Amino acid sequence: xxxxxxxxxxxxxxxxxxxxxxxxxxxxxxxxxxxxxxxxxxxxxxxxxxxxxxxxxxxxxxxxxxxxxxxxxxxxxxxxxxxxxxxxxxxxxxxxxxxxxxxxxxxxxxxxxxxxxxxxxxxxxxxxxxxxxxxxxx
Amino acid sequence: xxxxxxxxxxxxxxxxxxxxxxxxxxxxxxxxxxxxxxxxxxxxxxxxxxxxxxxxxxxxxxxxxxxxxxxxxxxxxxxxxxxxxxxxxxxxxxxxxxxxxxxxxxxxxxxxxxxxxxxxxxxxxxxxxxxxxxxxxx
DNA sequence: CCTACCATCTGTAGCGACTACAGACTCAAG
DNA sequence: CTTGAGTCTGTAGTCGCTACAGATGGTAGG
Numbered sequence: 001x002x003x004x005x006x007x008x009x010x011x012x013x014x015x016x017x018x019x020x021x022x023x024x025x026x027x028x029x030x031x032x033x034x035x036x037x038x039x040x041x042x043x044x045x046x047x048x049x050x051x052x053x054x055x056x057x058x059x060x061x062x063x064x065x066x067x068x069x070x071x072x073x074x075x076x077x078x079x080x081x082x083x084x085x086x087x088x089x090x091x092x093x094x095x096x097x098x099x100x101x102x103x104x105x106x107x108x109x110x111x112x113x114x115x116x117x118x119x120x121x122x123x124x125x126x127x128x129x130x131x132x133x134x135x136x137x138x
Numbered sequence: 139x140x141x142x143x144x145x146x147x148x149x150x151x152x153x154x155x156x157x158x159x160x161x162x163x164x165x166x167x168x169x170x171x172x173x174x175x176x177x178x179x180x181x182x183x184x185x186x187x188x189x190x191x192x193x194x195x196x197x198x199x200x201x202x203x204x205x206x207x208x209x210x211x212x213x214x215x216x217x218x219x220x221x222x223x224x225x226x227x228x229x230x231x232x233x234x235x236x237x238x239x240x241x242x243x244x245x246x247x248x249x250x251x252x253x254x255x256x257x258x259x260x261x262x263x264x265x266x267x268x269x270x271x272x273x274x275x276x
Numbered sequence: 277c278c279t280a281c282c283a284t285c286t287g288t289a290g291c292g293a294c295t296a297c298a299g300a301c302t303c304a305a306g
Numbered sequence: 307c308t309t310g311a312g313t314c315t316g317t318a319g320t321c322g323c324t325a326c327a328g329a330t331g332g333t334a335g336g
Contacts, residue, residue, distance in 0.1 A: 054270050057269045061244050062244045071266075082255065082263040082266075085263055085265045086252060093248040093252060096241055096248065099241055103200070103237055106198075107234050109199055110199060110227055110231040110234065113227060117220065117223075117224045125220040125224075127220075127223045127227050128213050130195075131192050131195045
């Protein structure tokens with residue numbers, strides 16, 4: 001019940017594993033509230049640690065900062081917003097799956113080419129061939 | 139054997155499915171050679187189509203522009219460089235696989251949360267909980 | 277010949293999500 | 307009193323484009 005222990009930006013950075021410059025950046029773009037100052041130094045409290053932790057975890061899940069902003073708004077809103085949160089997450093999940101599919105396509109082509117290269121009976125370079133190798137003729 | 143048909147940037151753009159602005163950008167950063175001019179207009183030939191095609195295919199495989207630059211250098215170099223090409227591709231393949239692994243981790247967490255949300259017996263919002271929901275208490 | 281219209285030109289600024297300085301200051305310990 | 311760590315502001319860089327604005331070029335129709 002003591003007054004929330006005030007911490008400085010360095011401590012906030014340590015507790016959230018978030019770069020100091022990034023914290024100030026989040027403040028600049030309005031993702032974190034402008035904190036009060038002790039002297040000239042930013043002074044943070046318990047709920048700043050929570051909020052920034054939330055942001056960082058959402059970022060780790062690949063949400064964009066705009067999506068995070070929306071999530072923060074919804075999180076403050078109470079249970080009515082659970083549906084909206086679900087929709088945001090579901091749509092983001094689709095994005096993630098699409099990106100995985102893209103990367104898998106790349107992986108397949110690359111792996112095939114490297115394998116062909118290892119087999120090494122090709123007259124030219126199978127990797128360069130895969131990229132359309134007439135460039136060499138220049 | 140006719141002199142290589144000279145084309146303008148618009149035609150190059152169409153043939154390579156590469157944005158005009160992007161072509162000029164590639165020229166600016168030295169990825170494409172500075173072309174001669176017909177009047178004030180850039181004039182491209184057969185090997186520009188090939189080179190830009192190569193660049194675009196490499197980009198589709200996720201190579202960075204620096205890697206593409208390296209590949210172009212190696213492609214010009216003859217067969218001695220095949221090993222180096224292989225190494226570049228193999229290392230890029232590792233990157234791609236790492237990114238896939240990252241995304242899969244995200245996918246799992248997101249899918250789990252959305253599923254928990256659908257089950258809908260949680261008192262709060264399982265999605266927000268997954269992100270560390272004390273933010274709501276603010 | 278004039279006009280309309282398209283393509284092309286140069287140069288600059290914006291995106292997203294940071295990251296990296298430079299150069300000033302504050303504050304506490306030795 | 308000095309040293310060193312921490313913090314401050316402000317600006318510019320990263321990557322790979324993309325999007326303008328505003329000036330020309332070349333061509334076709336009237």
